[in-house]
Amino acid sequence: MLELRSITAGYDRRAPVVRDFSLAVGPGEAIGLLGPSGCGKSTVARVAALLHRPDAGALLLDGEPVSRWRHRAPRAQRTAVGVVFQQPRLAADPRLRLTDLIAEPLRATGRREEAPGRVAELAEAVGLTPDLLTRRPHEVSDGQLQRACLARALGLRPRWLICDEMTAMLDASTSAALVAVVEDYRAASGAGLLAVGHDRTLLGRWCDRTVNWEAADA
Numbered sequence: 001m002l003e004l005r006s007i008t009a010g011y012d013r014r015a016p017v018v019r020d021f022s023l024a025v026g027p028g029e030a031i032g033l034l035g036p037s038g039c040g041k042s043t044v045a046r047v048a049a050l051l052h053r054p055d056a057g058a059l060l061l062d063g064e065p066v067s068r069w070r071h072r073a074p075r076a077q078r079t080a081v082g083v084v085f086q087q088p089r090l091a092a093d094p095r096l097r098l099t100d101l102i103a104e105p106l107r108a109t110g111r112r113e114e115a116p117g118r119v120a121e122l123a124e125a126v127g128l129t130p131d132l133l134t135r136r137p138h139e140v141s142d143g144q145l146q147r148a149c150l151a152r153a154l155g156l157r158p159r160w161l162i163c164d165e166m167t168a169m170l171d172a173s174t175s176a177a178l179v180a181v182v183e184d185y186r187a188a189s190g191a192g193l194l195a196v197g198h199d200r201t202l203l204g205r206w207c208d209r210t211v212n213w214e215a216a217d218a
């Protein structure tokens with residue numbers, strides 16, 4: 001279970017953007033988080049991905065509270081959660097070839113020798129052909145780069161996946177393809193999903209349950 005308990009978070013302690021927010025994602029469950037622009041959905045996603053320390057409240061992974069964040073978080077907790085953001089160009093190091101981008105988490109966790117085989121497997125799963133893997137981000141489309149970011153997020157086989165407006169920049173067919181990749185991964189692994197977005201139709205189709213921000217905040 002990934003559990004956000006009474007989270008208060010933001011960028012200025014005197015004016016938090018998220019107040020007393022709670023949500024739980026069980027194993028294998030797909031939860032949508034729906035809300036208008038600027039309400040704080042991405043902030044919640046970053047807390048759930050151990051990337052942003054909340055001012056109050058707790059994040060628990062299988063009952064274990066997270067007490068350290070970002071690179072200070074214990075490896076077992078940090079690698080249990082994979083995340084894909086809305087804008088792949090902000091999430092990808094422009095100097096890296098796609099193959100190295102996908103391999104980043106494997107290298108960072110000392111699994112360098114597994115990288116070639118695992119990258120090939122992941123690239124195939126997300127629909128990236130070998131010729132694209134040697135290119136750098138500025139040489140591929142947004143959709144191709146987002147495919148690489150999704151492959152990177154799946155690299156360490158996370159038990160939870162956070163997709164923060166993953167398809168907002170993409171056309172309908174690429175969006176459908178990426179959602180299908182996530183669903184195949186979840187079917188095979190039993191991972192839980194937190195899908196953040198503002199597209200009610202997409203989240204309704206994709207998720208078992210969608211939490212509406214206003215309702216959740218009330």
Ligand SMILES: Nc1ncnc2c1ncn2[C@@H]1O[C@H](COP(=O)(O)OP(=O)(O)OP(=O)(O)O)[C@@H](O)[C@H]1O
Binds near residue numbers: 036038039040
């Ligand atoms: N790094 C930051 N520093 C200061 N304020 C920020 C920062 N990131 C976000 N904010 C502010 O926090 C509020 C919530 O932002 P957040 O990105 O969480 O909302 P959101 O619901 O995901 O919006 P959108 O759907 O437009 O992405 C906004 O008012 C935003 O301006």
